[in-house]
Amino acid sequence: MRFEAGHALKLNLGECTCAAGAQLQGGQPCSMVGVEKMAWSKEGVTREFIEGVELLIYKERPASVPQMFRESVLRDPDRPALICEGLRWSYKELASFVNRAAFSLSEGCGLQKGDRVAVLLNNCPEFVVLFLAVSSLGCVFVPLNARLKARELLPQILKAKPRILVAGQDTWDELESLSECLKGVERLFKLGPPSPGAEPFQDLLEAPEAPPPCLEQLREEDLCSIIFTSGTTGRPKGVMISHRNVVNTAQACAKVFQSNARDVDLIMVPLFHVTGLHTQLCKSLYLGSTTVLMKAFKAEQALELIEKERVTLSISVPTIYWLMLNAPAFQGRDLRSFQTIVYGGAPCPPELILRLQEAFPNASLINAGGLTEGTSLQYALPRQDALRKAGSVGFPTPCTEAKIVDEQGNEVVAGEVGELLLKGAAIARGYWEDPEETLKTFKGGWLRTGDLARIDEEGYLWLMDRKKDMIIRGGENIYSIEVENVLYSFPKTLEAAVVGVPDPVFGEQVKAFVVLKEGQQSTEQEIREFCSQHLADYKLPKFVELLEEPLPRNPGGKVQKELLKARA
Known part of the structure; x- marks a missing residue:
């Protein structure tokens, strides 16, 4: 599946184009009208061939x-x-x-x-x-x-x-x-x-x-x-x-x-x-x-x-x-x-989100993100969807195109999980003095993010996991963000992260790291019982470690899961 700023979704099944918000039933595109108001505005955006690649970019822009x-x-x-x-x-x-x-x-x-x-x-x-x-x-x-x-x-x-x-x-x-x-x-x-x-x-x-x-x-x-x-x-x-x-x-x-x-x-x-x-x-x-x-x-x-x-x-x-x-x-x-x-x-x-809305009634909430390789911002969730689509990263920003592909590089249909690829005027030129990694990551103007993602039935983008962080337990794929979202809904949780740990029988098991809110107490059993109400049995954390210190994060705020895996 591919879509770009302005949120026209171009699916690999035929030539049909659906605007964001269209119901994409059963992985098939369908026509939909009257939903363009949801799109990030493309006012002032044009297409230019830059270094041999056609990119979305603002027509009027400073040179440096x-x-x-x-x-x-x-x-x-x-x-x-x-x-x-x-x-x-x-x-x-x-x-x-x-x-x-x-x-x-x-x-x-x-x-x-x-x-x-x-x-x-x-x-x-x-x-x-x-x-x-x-x-x-x-x-x-x-x-x-x-x-x-x-x-x-x-x-x-x-x-x-x-x-x-x-x-x-x-x-x-x-x-x-x-x-x-x-x-x-x-x-x-x-x-x-x-x-x-x-x-x-x-x-x-x-x-x-x-x-x-x-x-x-x-x-x-x-x-x-x-x-x-x-x-x-x-x-x-x-x-x-x-x-x-x-x-x-x-x-x-x-x-x-x-x-x-x-x-x-x-x-x-x-x-x-x-x-x-x-x-x-x-x-x-x-x-x-x-x-x-x-x-x-x-x-x-x-x-x-x-x-x-x-x-x-x-x-x-x-x-x-x-x-x-x-x-x-x-x-x-x-x-x-x-x-x-x-x-x-x-x-x-x-x-x-509810606490922030109550505390700052005049403020709009926007879930946004991206990668260093994309100069930070590539997608954002419209403010009106902060609660209705909590967890989604919304749509590509005005000059960003996105597509989701399978292991063979073929675009997937709505609802299927694949790797997220991004293209646009904010995508970096590559890695300094590292042509091998540059060729692996930047192909034909597209940035291979290493993120697994899907598009829901309304055209919203959801990041599921890093490819390397997906847990495979007994042949079942487990996306850590699914488990983390449940852990974050546990009332006593301040921070949570999930990693896979080796298991001789199942290949991997789920391990959760949880930091509790100040003044709260809990146990591994209580947290696992809470998760069992919201997750299939194979997704349940087999191990739960309660941390007294904050989760390790990089400067961008992302949890450094390799450090958690090292201690697991």
């Missing part, structure tokens, strides 16, 4: 990320651009710092187009300045996961070959231990107090007021960033993201979230991941709206910022919203400014 930012600066230079703790910069002030940093990197450090600049930083204003300065020079921004240890960082740094590396005070120790292995890094800068072997980052900002860099050298297809995947499928791979990818994502997010320049975004997720950097920050830079940046998530501080800064939008995993709702500081806060709550990365139980 710095062009996108510069247009917002010119449009409203005094609008607040960035708020972080005690700092408040207008677009004009942010542009001034960006221009100074770009001048220092170009004239002082000799950076040229295509050079890589790596940063090992947690959320901070300097991260934003560097991202814009580096991209304005036609250089490639390489944000490293600030949570990684030295041995995890080293292969990424060696592969990216950055000429410059910038670290924070809180990440310096990991880099310092690698000093003998970083001979290829020409300049090493550090935020905070001086340290041997590093230049002070402040030096980059002390250049005289500089004119903005010339952007004529930039092309849409030029690399903007290399973001390493979290390694959930093996060794980390550097995803090559172009300016076209980022601009398209920013435009799609603005459309899907119905955002505008008056929005105030609260970024609670790391900027070194595509969700924080491209889905949130770049959307704001495109619109010229305001970003409130948290250096690290704390529920009480997030609630305070929503009230103080009149925040209108945030994006995070469901667990973060649970923590906010259950924080003592929640009561008494004026949170009426909240208009859009975007969640993803894990199942969101109906109970949480």
Whole structure:
């Protein structure tokens, strides 16, 4: 089955086309009218042949990320651009710092187009300045996961070959231990107090007021960033993201979230991941709206910022919203400014959706998601379906096409499970210096996601599992998300994840990891009995492990199941 933004579903059975919402009975397409209102708007979207592949893309678009930012600066230079703790910069002030940093990197450090600049930083204003300065020079921004240890960082740094590396005070120790292995890094800068072997980052900002860099050298297809995947499928791979990818994502997010320049975004997720950097920050830079940046998530501080800064939008995993709702500081806060709550990365139980709707009556809820290889956002569930279709990821975003195929690459009919493939202007160019993996994952413009998915009778997309995470017990396929959804509906559950563990008789058995809500107690037997009321016997967890610590997650909020399997 194939469908695209605007939600015309093109099925492999004949030439019939059904709009989203059409009843697809018995795996067969049927005609349906009057349901186009459910579609993400394709206004302004066209088709272009780009590098030999026909793609959906916005006809009117900035040519690059710095062009996108510069247009917002010119449009409203005094609008607040960035708020972080005690700092408040207008677009004009942010542009001034960006221009100074770009001048220092170009004239002082000799950076040229295509050079890589790596940063090992947690959320901070300097991260934003560097991202814009580096991209304005036609250089490639390489944000490293600030949570990684030295041995995890080293292969990424060696592969990216950055000429410059910038670290924070809180990440310096990991880099310092690698000093003998970083001979290829020409300049090493550090935020905070001086340290041997590093230049002070402040030096980059002390250049005289500089004119903005010339952007004529930039092309849409030029690399903007290399973001390493979290390694959930093996060794980390550097995803090559172009300016076209980022601009398209920013435009799609603005459309899907119905955002505008008056929005105030609260970024609670790391900027070194595509969700924080491209889905949130770049959307704001495109619109010229305001970003409130948290250096690290704390529920009480997030609630305070929503009230103080009149925040209108945030994006995070469901667990973060649970923590906010259950924080003592929640009561008494004026949170009426909240208009859009975007969640993803894990199942969101109906109970949480109801709690959020009650707590934020003025807010719309949107389940959205995607992959690093797709610059973050490829599908989203319309806000009116948040409860009715809880668990579905909705439809492809305006410039995304999707199809579901079987093991032989043939498109499947409605209701059947297969691998989800995606195509569009946001799909990355491949993996940095890894042609073998690029050929495996990117074929004819299509991204092989590795996700198992299906389309229901109304045309909604449901992610069933990662191909590698599907559990096969005695010949029966078990999709972990089915079991996880039941576990999340257990009233005492805060977090849950399911993996397959080896079994000499059945091949695999289901094991569940459950984190209980604060103050709750339960047992393996109670949880299994609850599951038995909602699942077939072969899907029941044979083992249940209650965890006191949160589930391990990557920076995008997705559970790192390989770590759970290792302890199972």
